[in-house]
Amino acid sequence: MPKQKTDDLLKLVASLNRAEKRHFRLFVKRNQQADADILFLQLFDILERTGEYDEAYLLKRIEGIKKSQLSNLKAHLYKQLLTSLRLLNRNKDEEITLRENLDYARILYNKGLYRQSLDILDKVKKRAIEVESNTIALETAQFEKLIEGQYITRSIKGRADELSQECDVLTQKISDSNAYSNLSLRLYGLYLKGGMVSSAEESEAVLSFFRENLPKGDFEDLDFWGKVYYCQSYTWMHLMRQEFPLCYRYTQRWVELFRENPRMIEANAPLYLKGLHNHLANLFNMWQYDKFIAELHHLDLFPHQFDLTNNVNVAGLYHLYQFDHQIRRHYMEGTFTQGLGLAPQIMEVIEDNRYNWDDHRHMVFYYRIACLYFGSGDNDTAIDYLNLIINQRSPNYRSDIQAYARILSLICHFEMGNVQLVEYQVKSVYRFLSKVEHLQQTQQIIFRFLRRIPRIREEDLRDEFIKLKKRLDEIAKIPYESRPFTYLDIPSWLESKIEGISVQEVIRRQFEENRQLA
Numbered sequence: 001m002p003k004q005k006t007d008d009l010l011k012l013v014a015s016l017n018r019a020e021k022r023h024f025r026l027f028v029k030r031n032q033q034a035d036a037d038i039l040f041l042q043l044f045d046i047l048e049r050t051g052e053y054d055e056a057y058l059l060k061r062i063e064g065i066k067k068s069q070l071s072n073l074k075a076h077l078y079k080q081l082l083t084s085l086r087l088l089n090r091n092k093d094e095e096i097t098l099r100e101n102l103d104y105a106r107i108l109y110n111k112g113l114y115r116q117s118l119d120i121l122d123k124v125k126k127r128a129i130e131v132e133s134n135t136i137a138l139e140t141a142q143f144e145k146l147i148e149g150q151y152i153t154r155s156i157k158g159r160a161d162e163l164s165q166e167c168d169v170l171t172q173k174i175s176d177s178n179a180y181s182n183l184s185l186r187l188y189g190l191y192l193k194g195g196m197v198s199s200a201e202e203s204e205a206v207l208s209f210f211r212e213n214l215p216k217g218d219f220e221d222l223d224f225w226g227k228v229y230y231c232q233s234y235t236w237m238h239l240m241r242q243e244f245p246l247c248y249r250y251t252q253r254w255v256e257l258f259r260e261n262p263r264m265i266e267a268n269a270p271l272y273l274k275g276l277h278n279h280l281a282n283l284f285n286m287w288q289y290d291k292f293i294a295e296l297h298h299l300d301l302f303p304h305q306f307d308l309t310n311n312v313n314v315a316g317l318y319h320l321y322q323f324d325h326q327i328r329r330h331y332m333e334g335t336f337t338q339g340l341g342l343a344p345q346i347m348e349v350i351e352d353n354r355y356n357w358d359d360h361r362h363m364v365f366y367y368r369i370a371c372l373y374f375g376s377g378d379n380d381t382a383i384d385y386l387n388l389i390i391n392q393r394s395p396n397y398r399s400d401i402q403a404y405a406r407i408l409s410l411i412c413h414f415e416m417g418n419v420q421l422v423e424y425q426v427k428s429v430y431r432f433l434s435k436v437e438h439l440q441q442t443q444q445i446i447f448r449f450l451r452r453i454p455r456i457r458e459e460d461l462r463d464e465f466i467k468l469k470k471r472l473d474e475i476a477k478i479p480y481e482s483r484p485f486t487y488l489d490i491p492s493w494l495e496s497k498i499e500g501i502s503v504q505e506v507i508r509r510q511f512e513e514n515r516q517l518a
Contacts, residue, residue, distance in 0.1 A: 006053050009078050013047045015312065016081075020088060021048065027084040039065060040077040092310050094267055098124055098136050105143065114147050121147075131267050132224045134177070138170040173223045179215035180222070180229035186213065187236035192360060195400035196242050198480050203241045210237045224264060228257055228271060235278055242480060244286045251279035255295075262305075269306050269314045276302075277321040284328045289515070292332070296325055316355025323349075327368045334508030336375030343369045360397055363389055367401050370408065375503050379412035386412070403443060406432055410450045411493065423454040442475055446490055462498060469494040 016024070028041045042062050047053065059067060090096045101124045108117040121140050128137035145163050190206065197203045210233075219230055231254035238247035254275035258265050265272045276299055283292040299322060308315040323346050330339030346365050349355060366388045373382035389405040406429045413422045426447075433447060449468050456464055472491055492506045499506070 005078075006074060009074055010047060010051070010053060012078065012081055013044065014051060016048075017309070020085060023088045024081060024084040027087065028080065039069075040073055040080060043073055043077050044081075089310065092307075094127075094131055095133060095136065098128055098133065102136070102140065102143070109143075109147060118144065118147055131263065133267070134170050134173050134223060134225075138167060138174060141166045141170060173226065176215065176217055176222055177226035177229060180226055180233050183210075183213050183215065184229050184232040184236060187233060187240070191236055191240055192397045193399075195398055196240050196480075200480070203480070206237060206240050224257065224261065225268075228254060228275070231257070231275070235282075239278070239282070242285075244282055247282045248279075248286065251275060251282050255279050265305060269311070270317055273302070273314070273317045273321060277324070280321070280325045280328070284325075284332065287332070287514075289332055289511075292325075292329070296329065299325065312355065316357065319349065319355065320357060320361060323365070324368070327372065330372065331375075331507075332511060334375075334504055334506075334511045336372050336504045336507075339372045340376060340378075343372065359392075363392070363398060363401060367405055370405070374408060374412060375507065377502050377504065379415045383409055383412045403433060407443065407446055407450070410447075414450070414453055419454050422450065426451050441478070442472065442490075445471060445475065465494050465497045469498065 024044070025041070028038075039062060043058065046058060046061055050057075055067070055070065058070065059065060065073070086096065086100075090100055101120055105117045105120040105124070108114075108120065121144050125137050125140040125144070128134070128140060141163055145160075145167070148159055148163065187206075187210070190209070194202075197206060214233075219227060222230060231250045234250040235247055235254065238244070238250065255272070258272040258275065276295065280292060280295050280299065283295060299318075302318055306314060308318060323342060326342055327339055330336055330342075346369065350357065350362055350365065366385045370382045370385035370389075373379070373385065386405045386409045389402060390409060410422055410425060410429060413425065429447070430451075433443070445468070449464070452464075469491055472494070476491070489503070489507065492510070493503050496503045496506045
């Protein structure tokens with residue numbers, strides 16, 4: 001077995017919880033027929049105990065095993081683990097249950113028991129249509145056509161026409177849903193690459209791309225999943241164009257689709273969580289605190305709707321979004337110091353890789369944690385997290401966050417009095433920013449100011465801060481230029497320097513003033 005396959009086996013074994021390990025051992029012993037079969041259980045016990053693959057140790061511990069047999073033994077163990085997990089989860093996942101019954105129908109068909117096979121297929125199709133699993137429903141209908149074509153049931157007149165119409169309807173639904181799913185994925189790819197637009201030209205390019213690829217059809221004619229992907233597509237388009245009120249319309253509809261059909265949350269919990277996450281993020285962008293808190297409460301209640309213990313993927317998404325929006329809450333409230341308690345929890349999850357978060361997620365969390373430390377006045381630790389982004393090997397995603405990280409790093413060094421280091425790092429930051437396409441005016445002005453800092457006399461700094469803040473306040477009124485302040489609240493930092501108080505105090509004061517006006 002190649003090294004990659006061996007690593008996959010180790011990861012699968014490590015992912016098992018206590019109940020799954022117990023079920024596997026019972027499953028193996030129940031099906032145990034010959035002495036040779038128990039060898040893969042011995043291999044499992046060793047891998048589960050040691051957590052590593054040591055070939056010499058395995059040959060020594062498993063009696064009678066030859067080196068040439070190990071590859072087949074590992075492959076057999078991997079297959080048996082998946083079989084055991086499938087049996088354990090068949091009553092916890094609707095699609096596994098449906099596909100299992102399809103397998104039963106195929107077995108009966110192969111034995112020539114057509115009527116029994118058709119009975120099972122009829123039940124599978126009805127249930128698949130109920131949960132709008134149209135792919136399985138179509139597969140079932142196609143199987144029914146195969147049987148009806150060679151077995152005369154004499155049951156319903158016009159059965160052939162009925163099945164043909166069912167297949168046509170299901171095929172159209174799948175096609176429409178797939179078209180919006182493709183559009184949504186392509187828009188998400190654009191977002192990951194460049195983030196939100198920074199100019200009218202970029203905004204028009206996104207809109208043109210959207211219109212050119214927008215499928216034809218009416219929202220009301222789509223099935224449930226088609227409607228969700230429809231909302232998702234419009235969400236990405238308006239989000240990238242920074243049209244937050246329009247984005248709100250579609251994130252809200254996305255979430256409400258699931259809440260109006262609670263059984264669909266069970267059918268596709270990740271898609272519901274994704275919608276809730278985007279809804280919360282958009283409320284944060286609009287600075288709608290009360291609505292944000294209300295939706296955050298829905299997220300908090302999610303574990304009561306869905307059993308996280310049986311699905312690591314859903315558990316990983318839930319904790320990802322929970323951490324993300326708890327940090328946003330501290331940003332809004334100006335409680336950065338209080339939010340620092342989240343940092344070790346997040347880093348523990350990242351380091352043990354229990355949820356397999358990708359590098360993009362890691363980057364976002366590093367930046368958010370750095371902002372927490374910066375807001376609380378711990379610039380030294382903020383730099384440590386920013387370096388985790390800056391020292392990455394030229395990732396080809398989120399160039400916006402990479403730019404913000406470098407600018408914030410310069411500010412942190414300035415706060416720590418490392419003026420010479422600022423002067424030295426400005427050159428490398430300039431080289432990076434020069435490669436970023438369409439650098440926003442806000443970022444350019446801040447960077448130019450930081451370049452001048454080493455040459456500004458200390459007694460003149462306050463006046464320079466005041467001038468810069470006035471200029472940024474004017475720029476913030478320009479479309480597409482206010483977005484950088486969401487990621488890097490430079491105006492609040494400048495205000496803290498002018499008034500001689502912490503960034504946290506400035507944002508907390510702003511929050512309390514806004515609450516009084518609300």
